[in-house]
Amino acid sequence: MSRGPVRSPGAAGRPGGDGPAGAGAVAPPARSFAARWRGLRPGPRLVLGAAAAVVALNAALAGIETVTGGSGPGGPRSSSYATNGSGLAALARLLDDNGHPVTRLRTALDRRALDPATTVVLADVAGTTRAEAGALQRFVRAGGRLVVAGDGAGEIVRAVVGTRLAVAPGGPTSAAPLVAVPEVAGVDRVVADGLASFPATGAALAVLNGPGGILAVVAVLGSGRVVALADPTPWHNRRLGEADNAAFALRAVGEAGRPVAFAEAPHGYGPGTGFAAIPGEWRWALGVALAAVLTAMWARGRRLGPAEELDRALAPPRRAYVDAMASTLARTGQREQAMAPLQAAARHRLVRRAGLPVDVGTDELHRAAAAAGLSPDESAALVAPVVRDDQVVAAGRALARLEGAEP
Numbered sequence: 001m002s003r004g005p006v007r008s009p010g011a012a013g014r015p016g017g018d019g020p021a022g023a024g025a026v027a028p029p030a031r032s033f034a035a036r037w038r039g040l041r042p043g044p045r046l047v048l049g050a051a052a053a054v055v056a057l058n059a060a061l062a063g064i065e066t067v068t069g070g071s072g073p074g075g076p077r078s079s080s081y082a083t084n085g086s087g088l089a090a091l092a093r094l095l096d097d098n099g100h101p102v103t104r105l106r107t108a109l110d111r112r113a114l115d116p117a118t119t120v121v122l123a124d125v126a127g128t129t130r131a132e133a134g135a136l137q138r139f140v141r142a143g144g145r146l147v148v149a150g151d152g153a154g155e156i157v158r159a160v161v162g163t164r165l166a167v168a169p170g171g172p173t174s175a176a177p178l179v180a181v182p183e184v185a186g187v188d189r190v191v192a193d194g195l196a197s198f199p200a201t202g203a204a205l206a207v208l209n210g211p212g213g214i215l216a217v218v219a220v221l222g223s224g225r226v227v228a229l230a231d232p233t234p235w236h237n238r239r240l241g242e243a244d245n246a247a248f249a250l251r252a253v254g255e256a257g258r259p260v261a262f263a264e265a266p267h268g269y270g271p272g273t274g275f276a277a278i279p280g281e282w283r284w285a286l287g288v289a290l291a292a293v294l295t296a297m298w299a300r301g302r303r304l305g306p307a308e309e310l311d312r313a314l315a316p317p318r319r320a321y322v323d324a325m326a327s328t329l330a331r332t333g334q335r336e337q338a339m340a341p342l343q344a345a346a347r348h349r350l351v352r353r354a355g356l357p358v359d360v361g362t363d364e365l366h367r368a369a370a371a372a373g374l375s376p377d378e379s380a381a382l383v384a385p386v387v388r389d390d391q392v393v394a395a396g397r398a399l400a401r402l403e404g405a406e407p
Contacts, residue, residue: 047296051291077124078149080102081264081269083237086233088235089237090237100256100260103262106270109132115144116139117259118145119144121253122146122263123149124149124151125152126151127152127156128159133156137159137160137221140225142223145227145254146226146227149230149232149235150230157217157228163202163203164202166198169195170196171230171231173191174192174243175210175215176210178207178208183207184207184216186247188243190208190243191239191245194231197212198214198215204217204219204228213230215229227252234248343386346398350372353402366380373401374401375394377391378395381398382398
């Protein structure tokens with residue numbers, strides 16, 4: 001009875017046991033992440049761990065803020081992006097819901113053409129450059145509407161319109177219209193925190209006043225108008241729904257359908273494309289991660305070569321070489337065959353030094369060895385078969401003497 005092919009035990013149950021590599025061939029197991037981690041040096045492990053911790057912390061904080069809102073809404077003061085109590089996100093939503101298309105200007109005001117059919121809002125902006133002030137002046141003169149509020153309102157109005165508008169700390173917490181102008185039509189009362197007021201308005205027209213001073217003014221330049229609010233809090237998220245604050249905001253930006261552009265570059269929002277669109281903290285985290293990857297690549301990569309020695313490596317002393325050779329030959333047990341090349345080299349040096357022919361006789365060779373300072377044992381070791389340890393050492397010393405080295 002014939003039998004089938006015999007397999008080694010366990011070959012049938014292994015994947016690839018009958019593959020091209022031969023029966024029973026098994027691929028080596030892949031290294032696990034833990035094994036690779038343990039194989040790293042302490043430095044790369046520290047860098048990679050720090051980068052992972054930064055990324056994980058950012059992700060955790062983002063998740064907490066998404067689920068619970070974090071410690072509260074965020075954003076710069078008086079920014080249309082800000083959803084906290086001092087932001088203007090609610091104002092932007094109010095304008096958009098009432099037919100005013102809202103956009104954000106994230107570049108310098110002099111770097112883009114401002115459409116005179118729009119309203120530009122600058123809230124809590126410390127000031128403008130000379131080029132920006134010139135761009136705003138041309139914008140207003142051509143029919144544009146400019147709304148400024150809070151910090152820098154007086155300086156911006158003076159730079160654009162040319163009228164002196166002083167600002168003083170402290171102002172009204174409740175203000176009412178003084179004159180019938182479109183900016184306050186249908187407005188009875190505006191409430192604020194009383195942070196600032198206009199003690200002197202120059203050529204500007206005061207339109208909202210209350211106990212504590214003037215809250216808002218209007219100035220005309222060419223075909224356009226400028227509305228200035230000393231205290232921006234009536235339009236902040238937490239106060240926009242009080243009294244007639246929302247109605248005043250809708251009147252201040254102009255007729256229905258007029259687009260409104262919030263200047264956001266002064267609040268730290270740059271161009272929102274490319275790398276600049278990534279939040280600052282994430283850019284920092286990505287930089288740390290990139291540094292960690294480069295460090296790991298450098299640590300795992302092939303070096304350019306071994307470290308350079310500080311001192312030049314010197315050849316070992318002749319005595320050490322001879323003793324080491326003698327010990328090696330003693331272990332081989334074939335002294336005569338191993339020593340034949342050494343004897344021939346020593347005889348060649350001796351004959352060349354003495355000026356003798358190559359086929360010189362033994363007696364003349366012994367006389368030349370004595371003249372060269374070799375002992376009788378060393379002289380004999382050059383011509384007689386080497387069979388003992390002392391003869392091996394004697395032959396090596398003879399060669400060392402002939403090379404001019406100390407024995």
